[in-house]
Amino acid sequence: MRAQRKFGACLSGLLVVGLAATSCTTTQKTTPTPRNTTKAIRGAKVTYNYTAKDKDCLERAMYFESQRSDPGGYMAVGTVVMNRLTSGAYPPTICGVVSQEKQFAPGVMTREVKDQAKQDLDVAASALLRGARHPQVKEAMFFHTQGLRFPYDNMHYVAIAGGNAFYEKRGRDGELQTPAPLPSYEVAMNYVSNQGGSQSPFVLPDTQPVQQQAQTVAAFTPVSDPTVSISAVPVAIPSAVPIPTPAPNSMSISGPIMDANAFVAPAAAVTPAPVPASTVVVPQPRPELQDTNFSTTSPRIRG
Numbered sequence: 270m271r272a273q274r275k276f277g278a279c280l281s282g283l284l285v286v287g288l289a290a291t292s293c294t295t296t297q298k299t300t301p302t303p304r305n306t307t308k309a310i311r312g313a314k315v316t317y318n319y320t321a322k323d324k325d326c327l328e329r330a331m332y333f334e335s336q337r338s339d340p341g342g343y344m345a346v347g348t349v350v351m352n353r354l355t356s357g358a359y360p361p362t363i364c365g366v367v368s369q370e371k372q373f374a375p376g377v378m379t380r381e382v383k384d385q386a387k388q389d390l391d392v393a394a395s396a397l398l399r400g401a402r403h404p405q406v407k408e409a410m411f412f413h414t415q416g417l418r419f420p421y422d423n424m425h426y427v428a429i430a431g432g433n434a435f436y437e438k439r440g441r442d443g444e445l446q447t448p449a450p451l452p453s454y455e456v457a458m459n460y461v462s463n464q465g466g467s468q469s470p471f472v473l474p475d476t477q478p479v480q481q482q483a484q485t486v487a488a489f490t491p492v493s494d495p496t497v498s499i500s501a502v503p504v505a506i507p508s509a510v511p512i513p514t515p516a517p518n519s520m521s522i523s524g525p526i527m528d529a530n531a532f533v534a535p536a537a538a539v540t541p542a543p544v545p546a547s548t549v550v551v552p553q554p555r556p557e558l559q560d561t562n563f564s565t566t567s568p569r570i571r572g
Contacts (some may be wrong), residue, residue: 314455316457316458317362317456317458317459318362318461319362319398319460322364324363324395326363326364326368327347327363327367327394327398328387328390328391329367329382330350330373330377331346331347331390331393332386333373333374333376334346334377334433335432335433336431336432340389340392341430342431342432342433343393344396344397344430345412345430345431346412347394348406348409349410349435350366350397351397351402351450351456352408352409352410353410354366354450355450355456400453400454403428403430405427405435406428406435408437408445409435410437410447410450411424411435411437411438412434412435414432414433415433415434417434422441423439424436425437
């Protein structure tokens with residue numbers, strides 16, 4: 270009994286040591302965290318058409334509203350024009366925005382632009398049409414001459430450039446009170462030769478209409494009487510129709526035996542031999558087959 274207890278104690282000790290050793294050498298497997306491989310997909314750009322006239326309108330607004338100042342003043346006014354174009358609250362063309370009544374300087378569409386400023390205006394207008402914006406104007410769509418003061422509390426000023434103060438209309442909560450313009454990276458300007466053309470930059474080749482050859486069409490004359498008349502066509506009907514003679518069912522056949530494949534003349538041409546009235550036909554038994562070996566050359570009947 271004492272030996273059994275000692276054996277049980279030794280066995281328990283071995284089990285404990287084994288479990289301890291197993292727990293020390295076992296490593297926990299960690300599940301790798303999956304990486305987020307999803308990439309943000311940028312939506313398609315909103316395309317606006319512009320013509321050479323639209324570019325001239327943009328240059329005129331920059332020139333007369335910035336008091337003929339500098340490229341910075343040109344870009345600030347041009348950014349306001351582009352913000353209005355993409356906001357949806359103003360006309361959908363550059364000339365429509367610039368020529369809107371009581372918005373820009375009087376005579377902006379008719380006054381003369383000095384030649385010495387045209388190069389800078391062209392550079393600034395081209396940059397705006399490619400997506401460039403004044404960095405401080407942001408979402409501003411309004412400006413007035415610098416130094417003026419107005420008693421409105423929704424005028425949130427963002428920049429001063431070219432002798433003008435640019436501002437956004439925001440409420441007390443800081444939200445825009447006007448439709449927000451599109452960011453420049455979501456706008457694509459597409460040049461067309463005339464306003465209202467296709468927004469695709471690809472021009473399809475002109476196709477010439479195929480000249481069709483004149484075809485002669487017979488005139489259709491309606492028939493007053495729709496009755497269909499069929500003309501009688503003479504059909505040749507033979508006077509005598511050959512009738513095949515049935516084969517006899519008895520073994521007694523009067524006359525010569527003919528091949529089955531031989532040509533049989535019509536009944537009208539062949540006169541059968543007369544059969545005596547006293548002749549009695551006695552049926553004969555079917556002969557037994559003496560040889561069961563069939564020739565390999567005999568034809569096979571397919572059922």
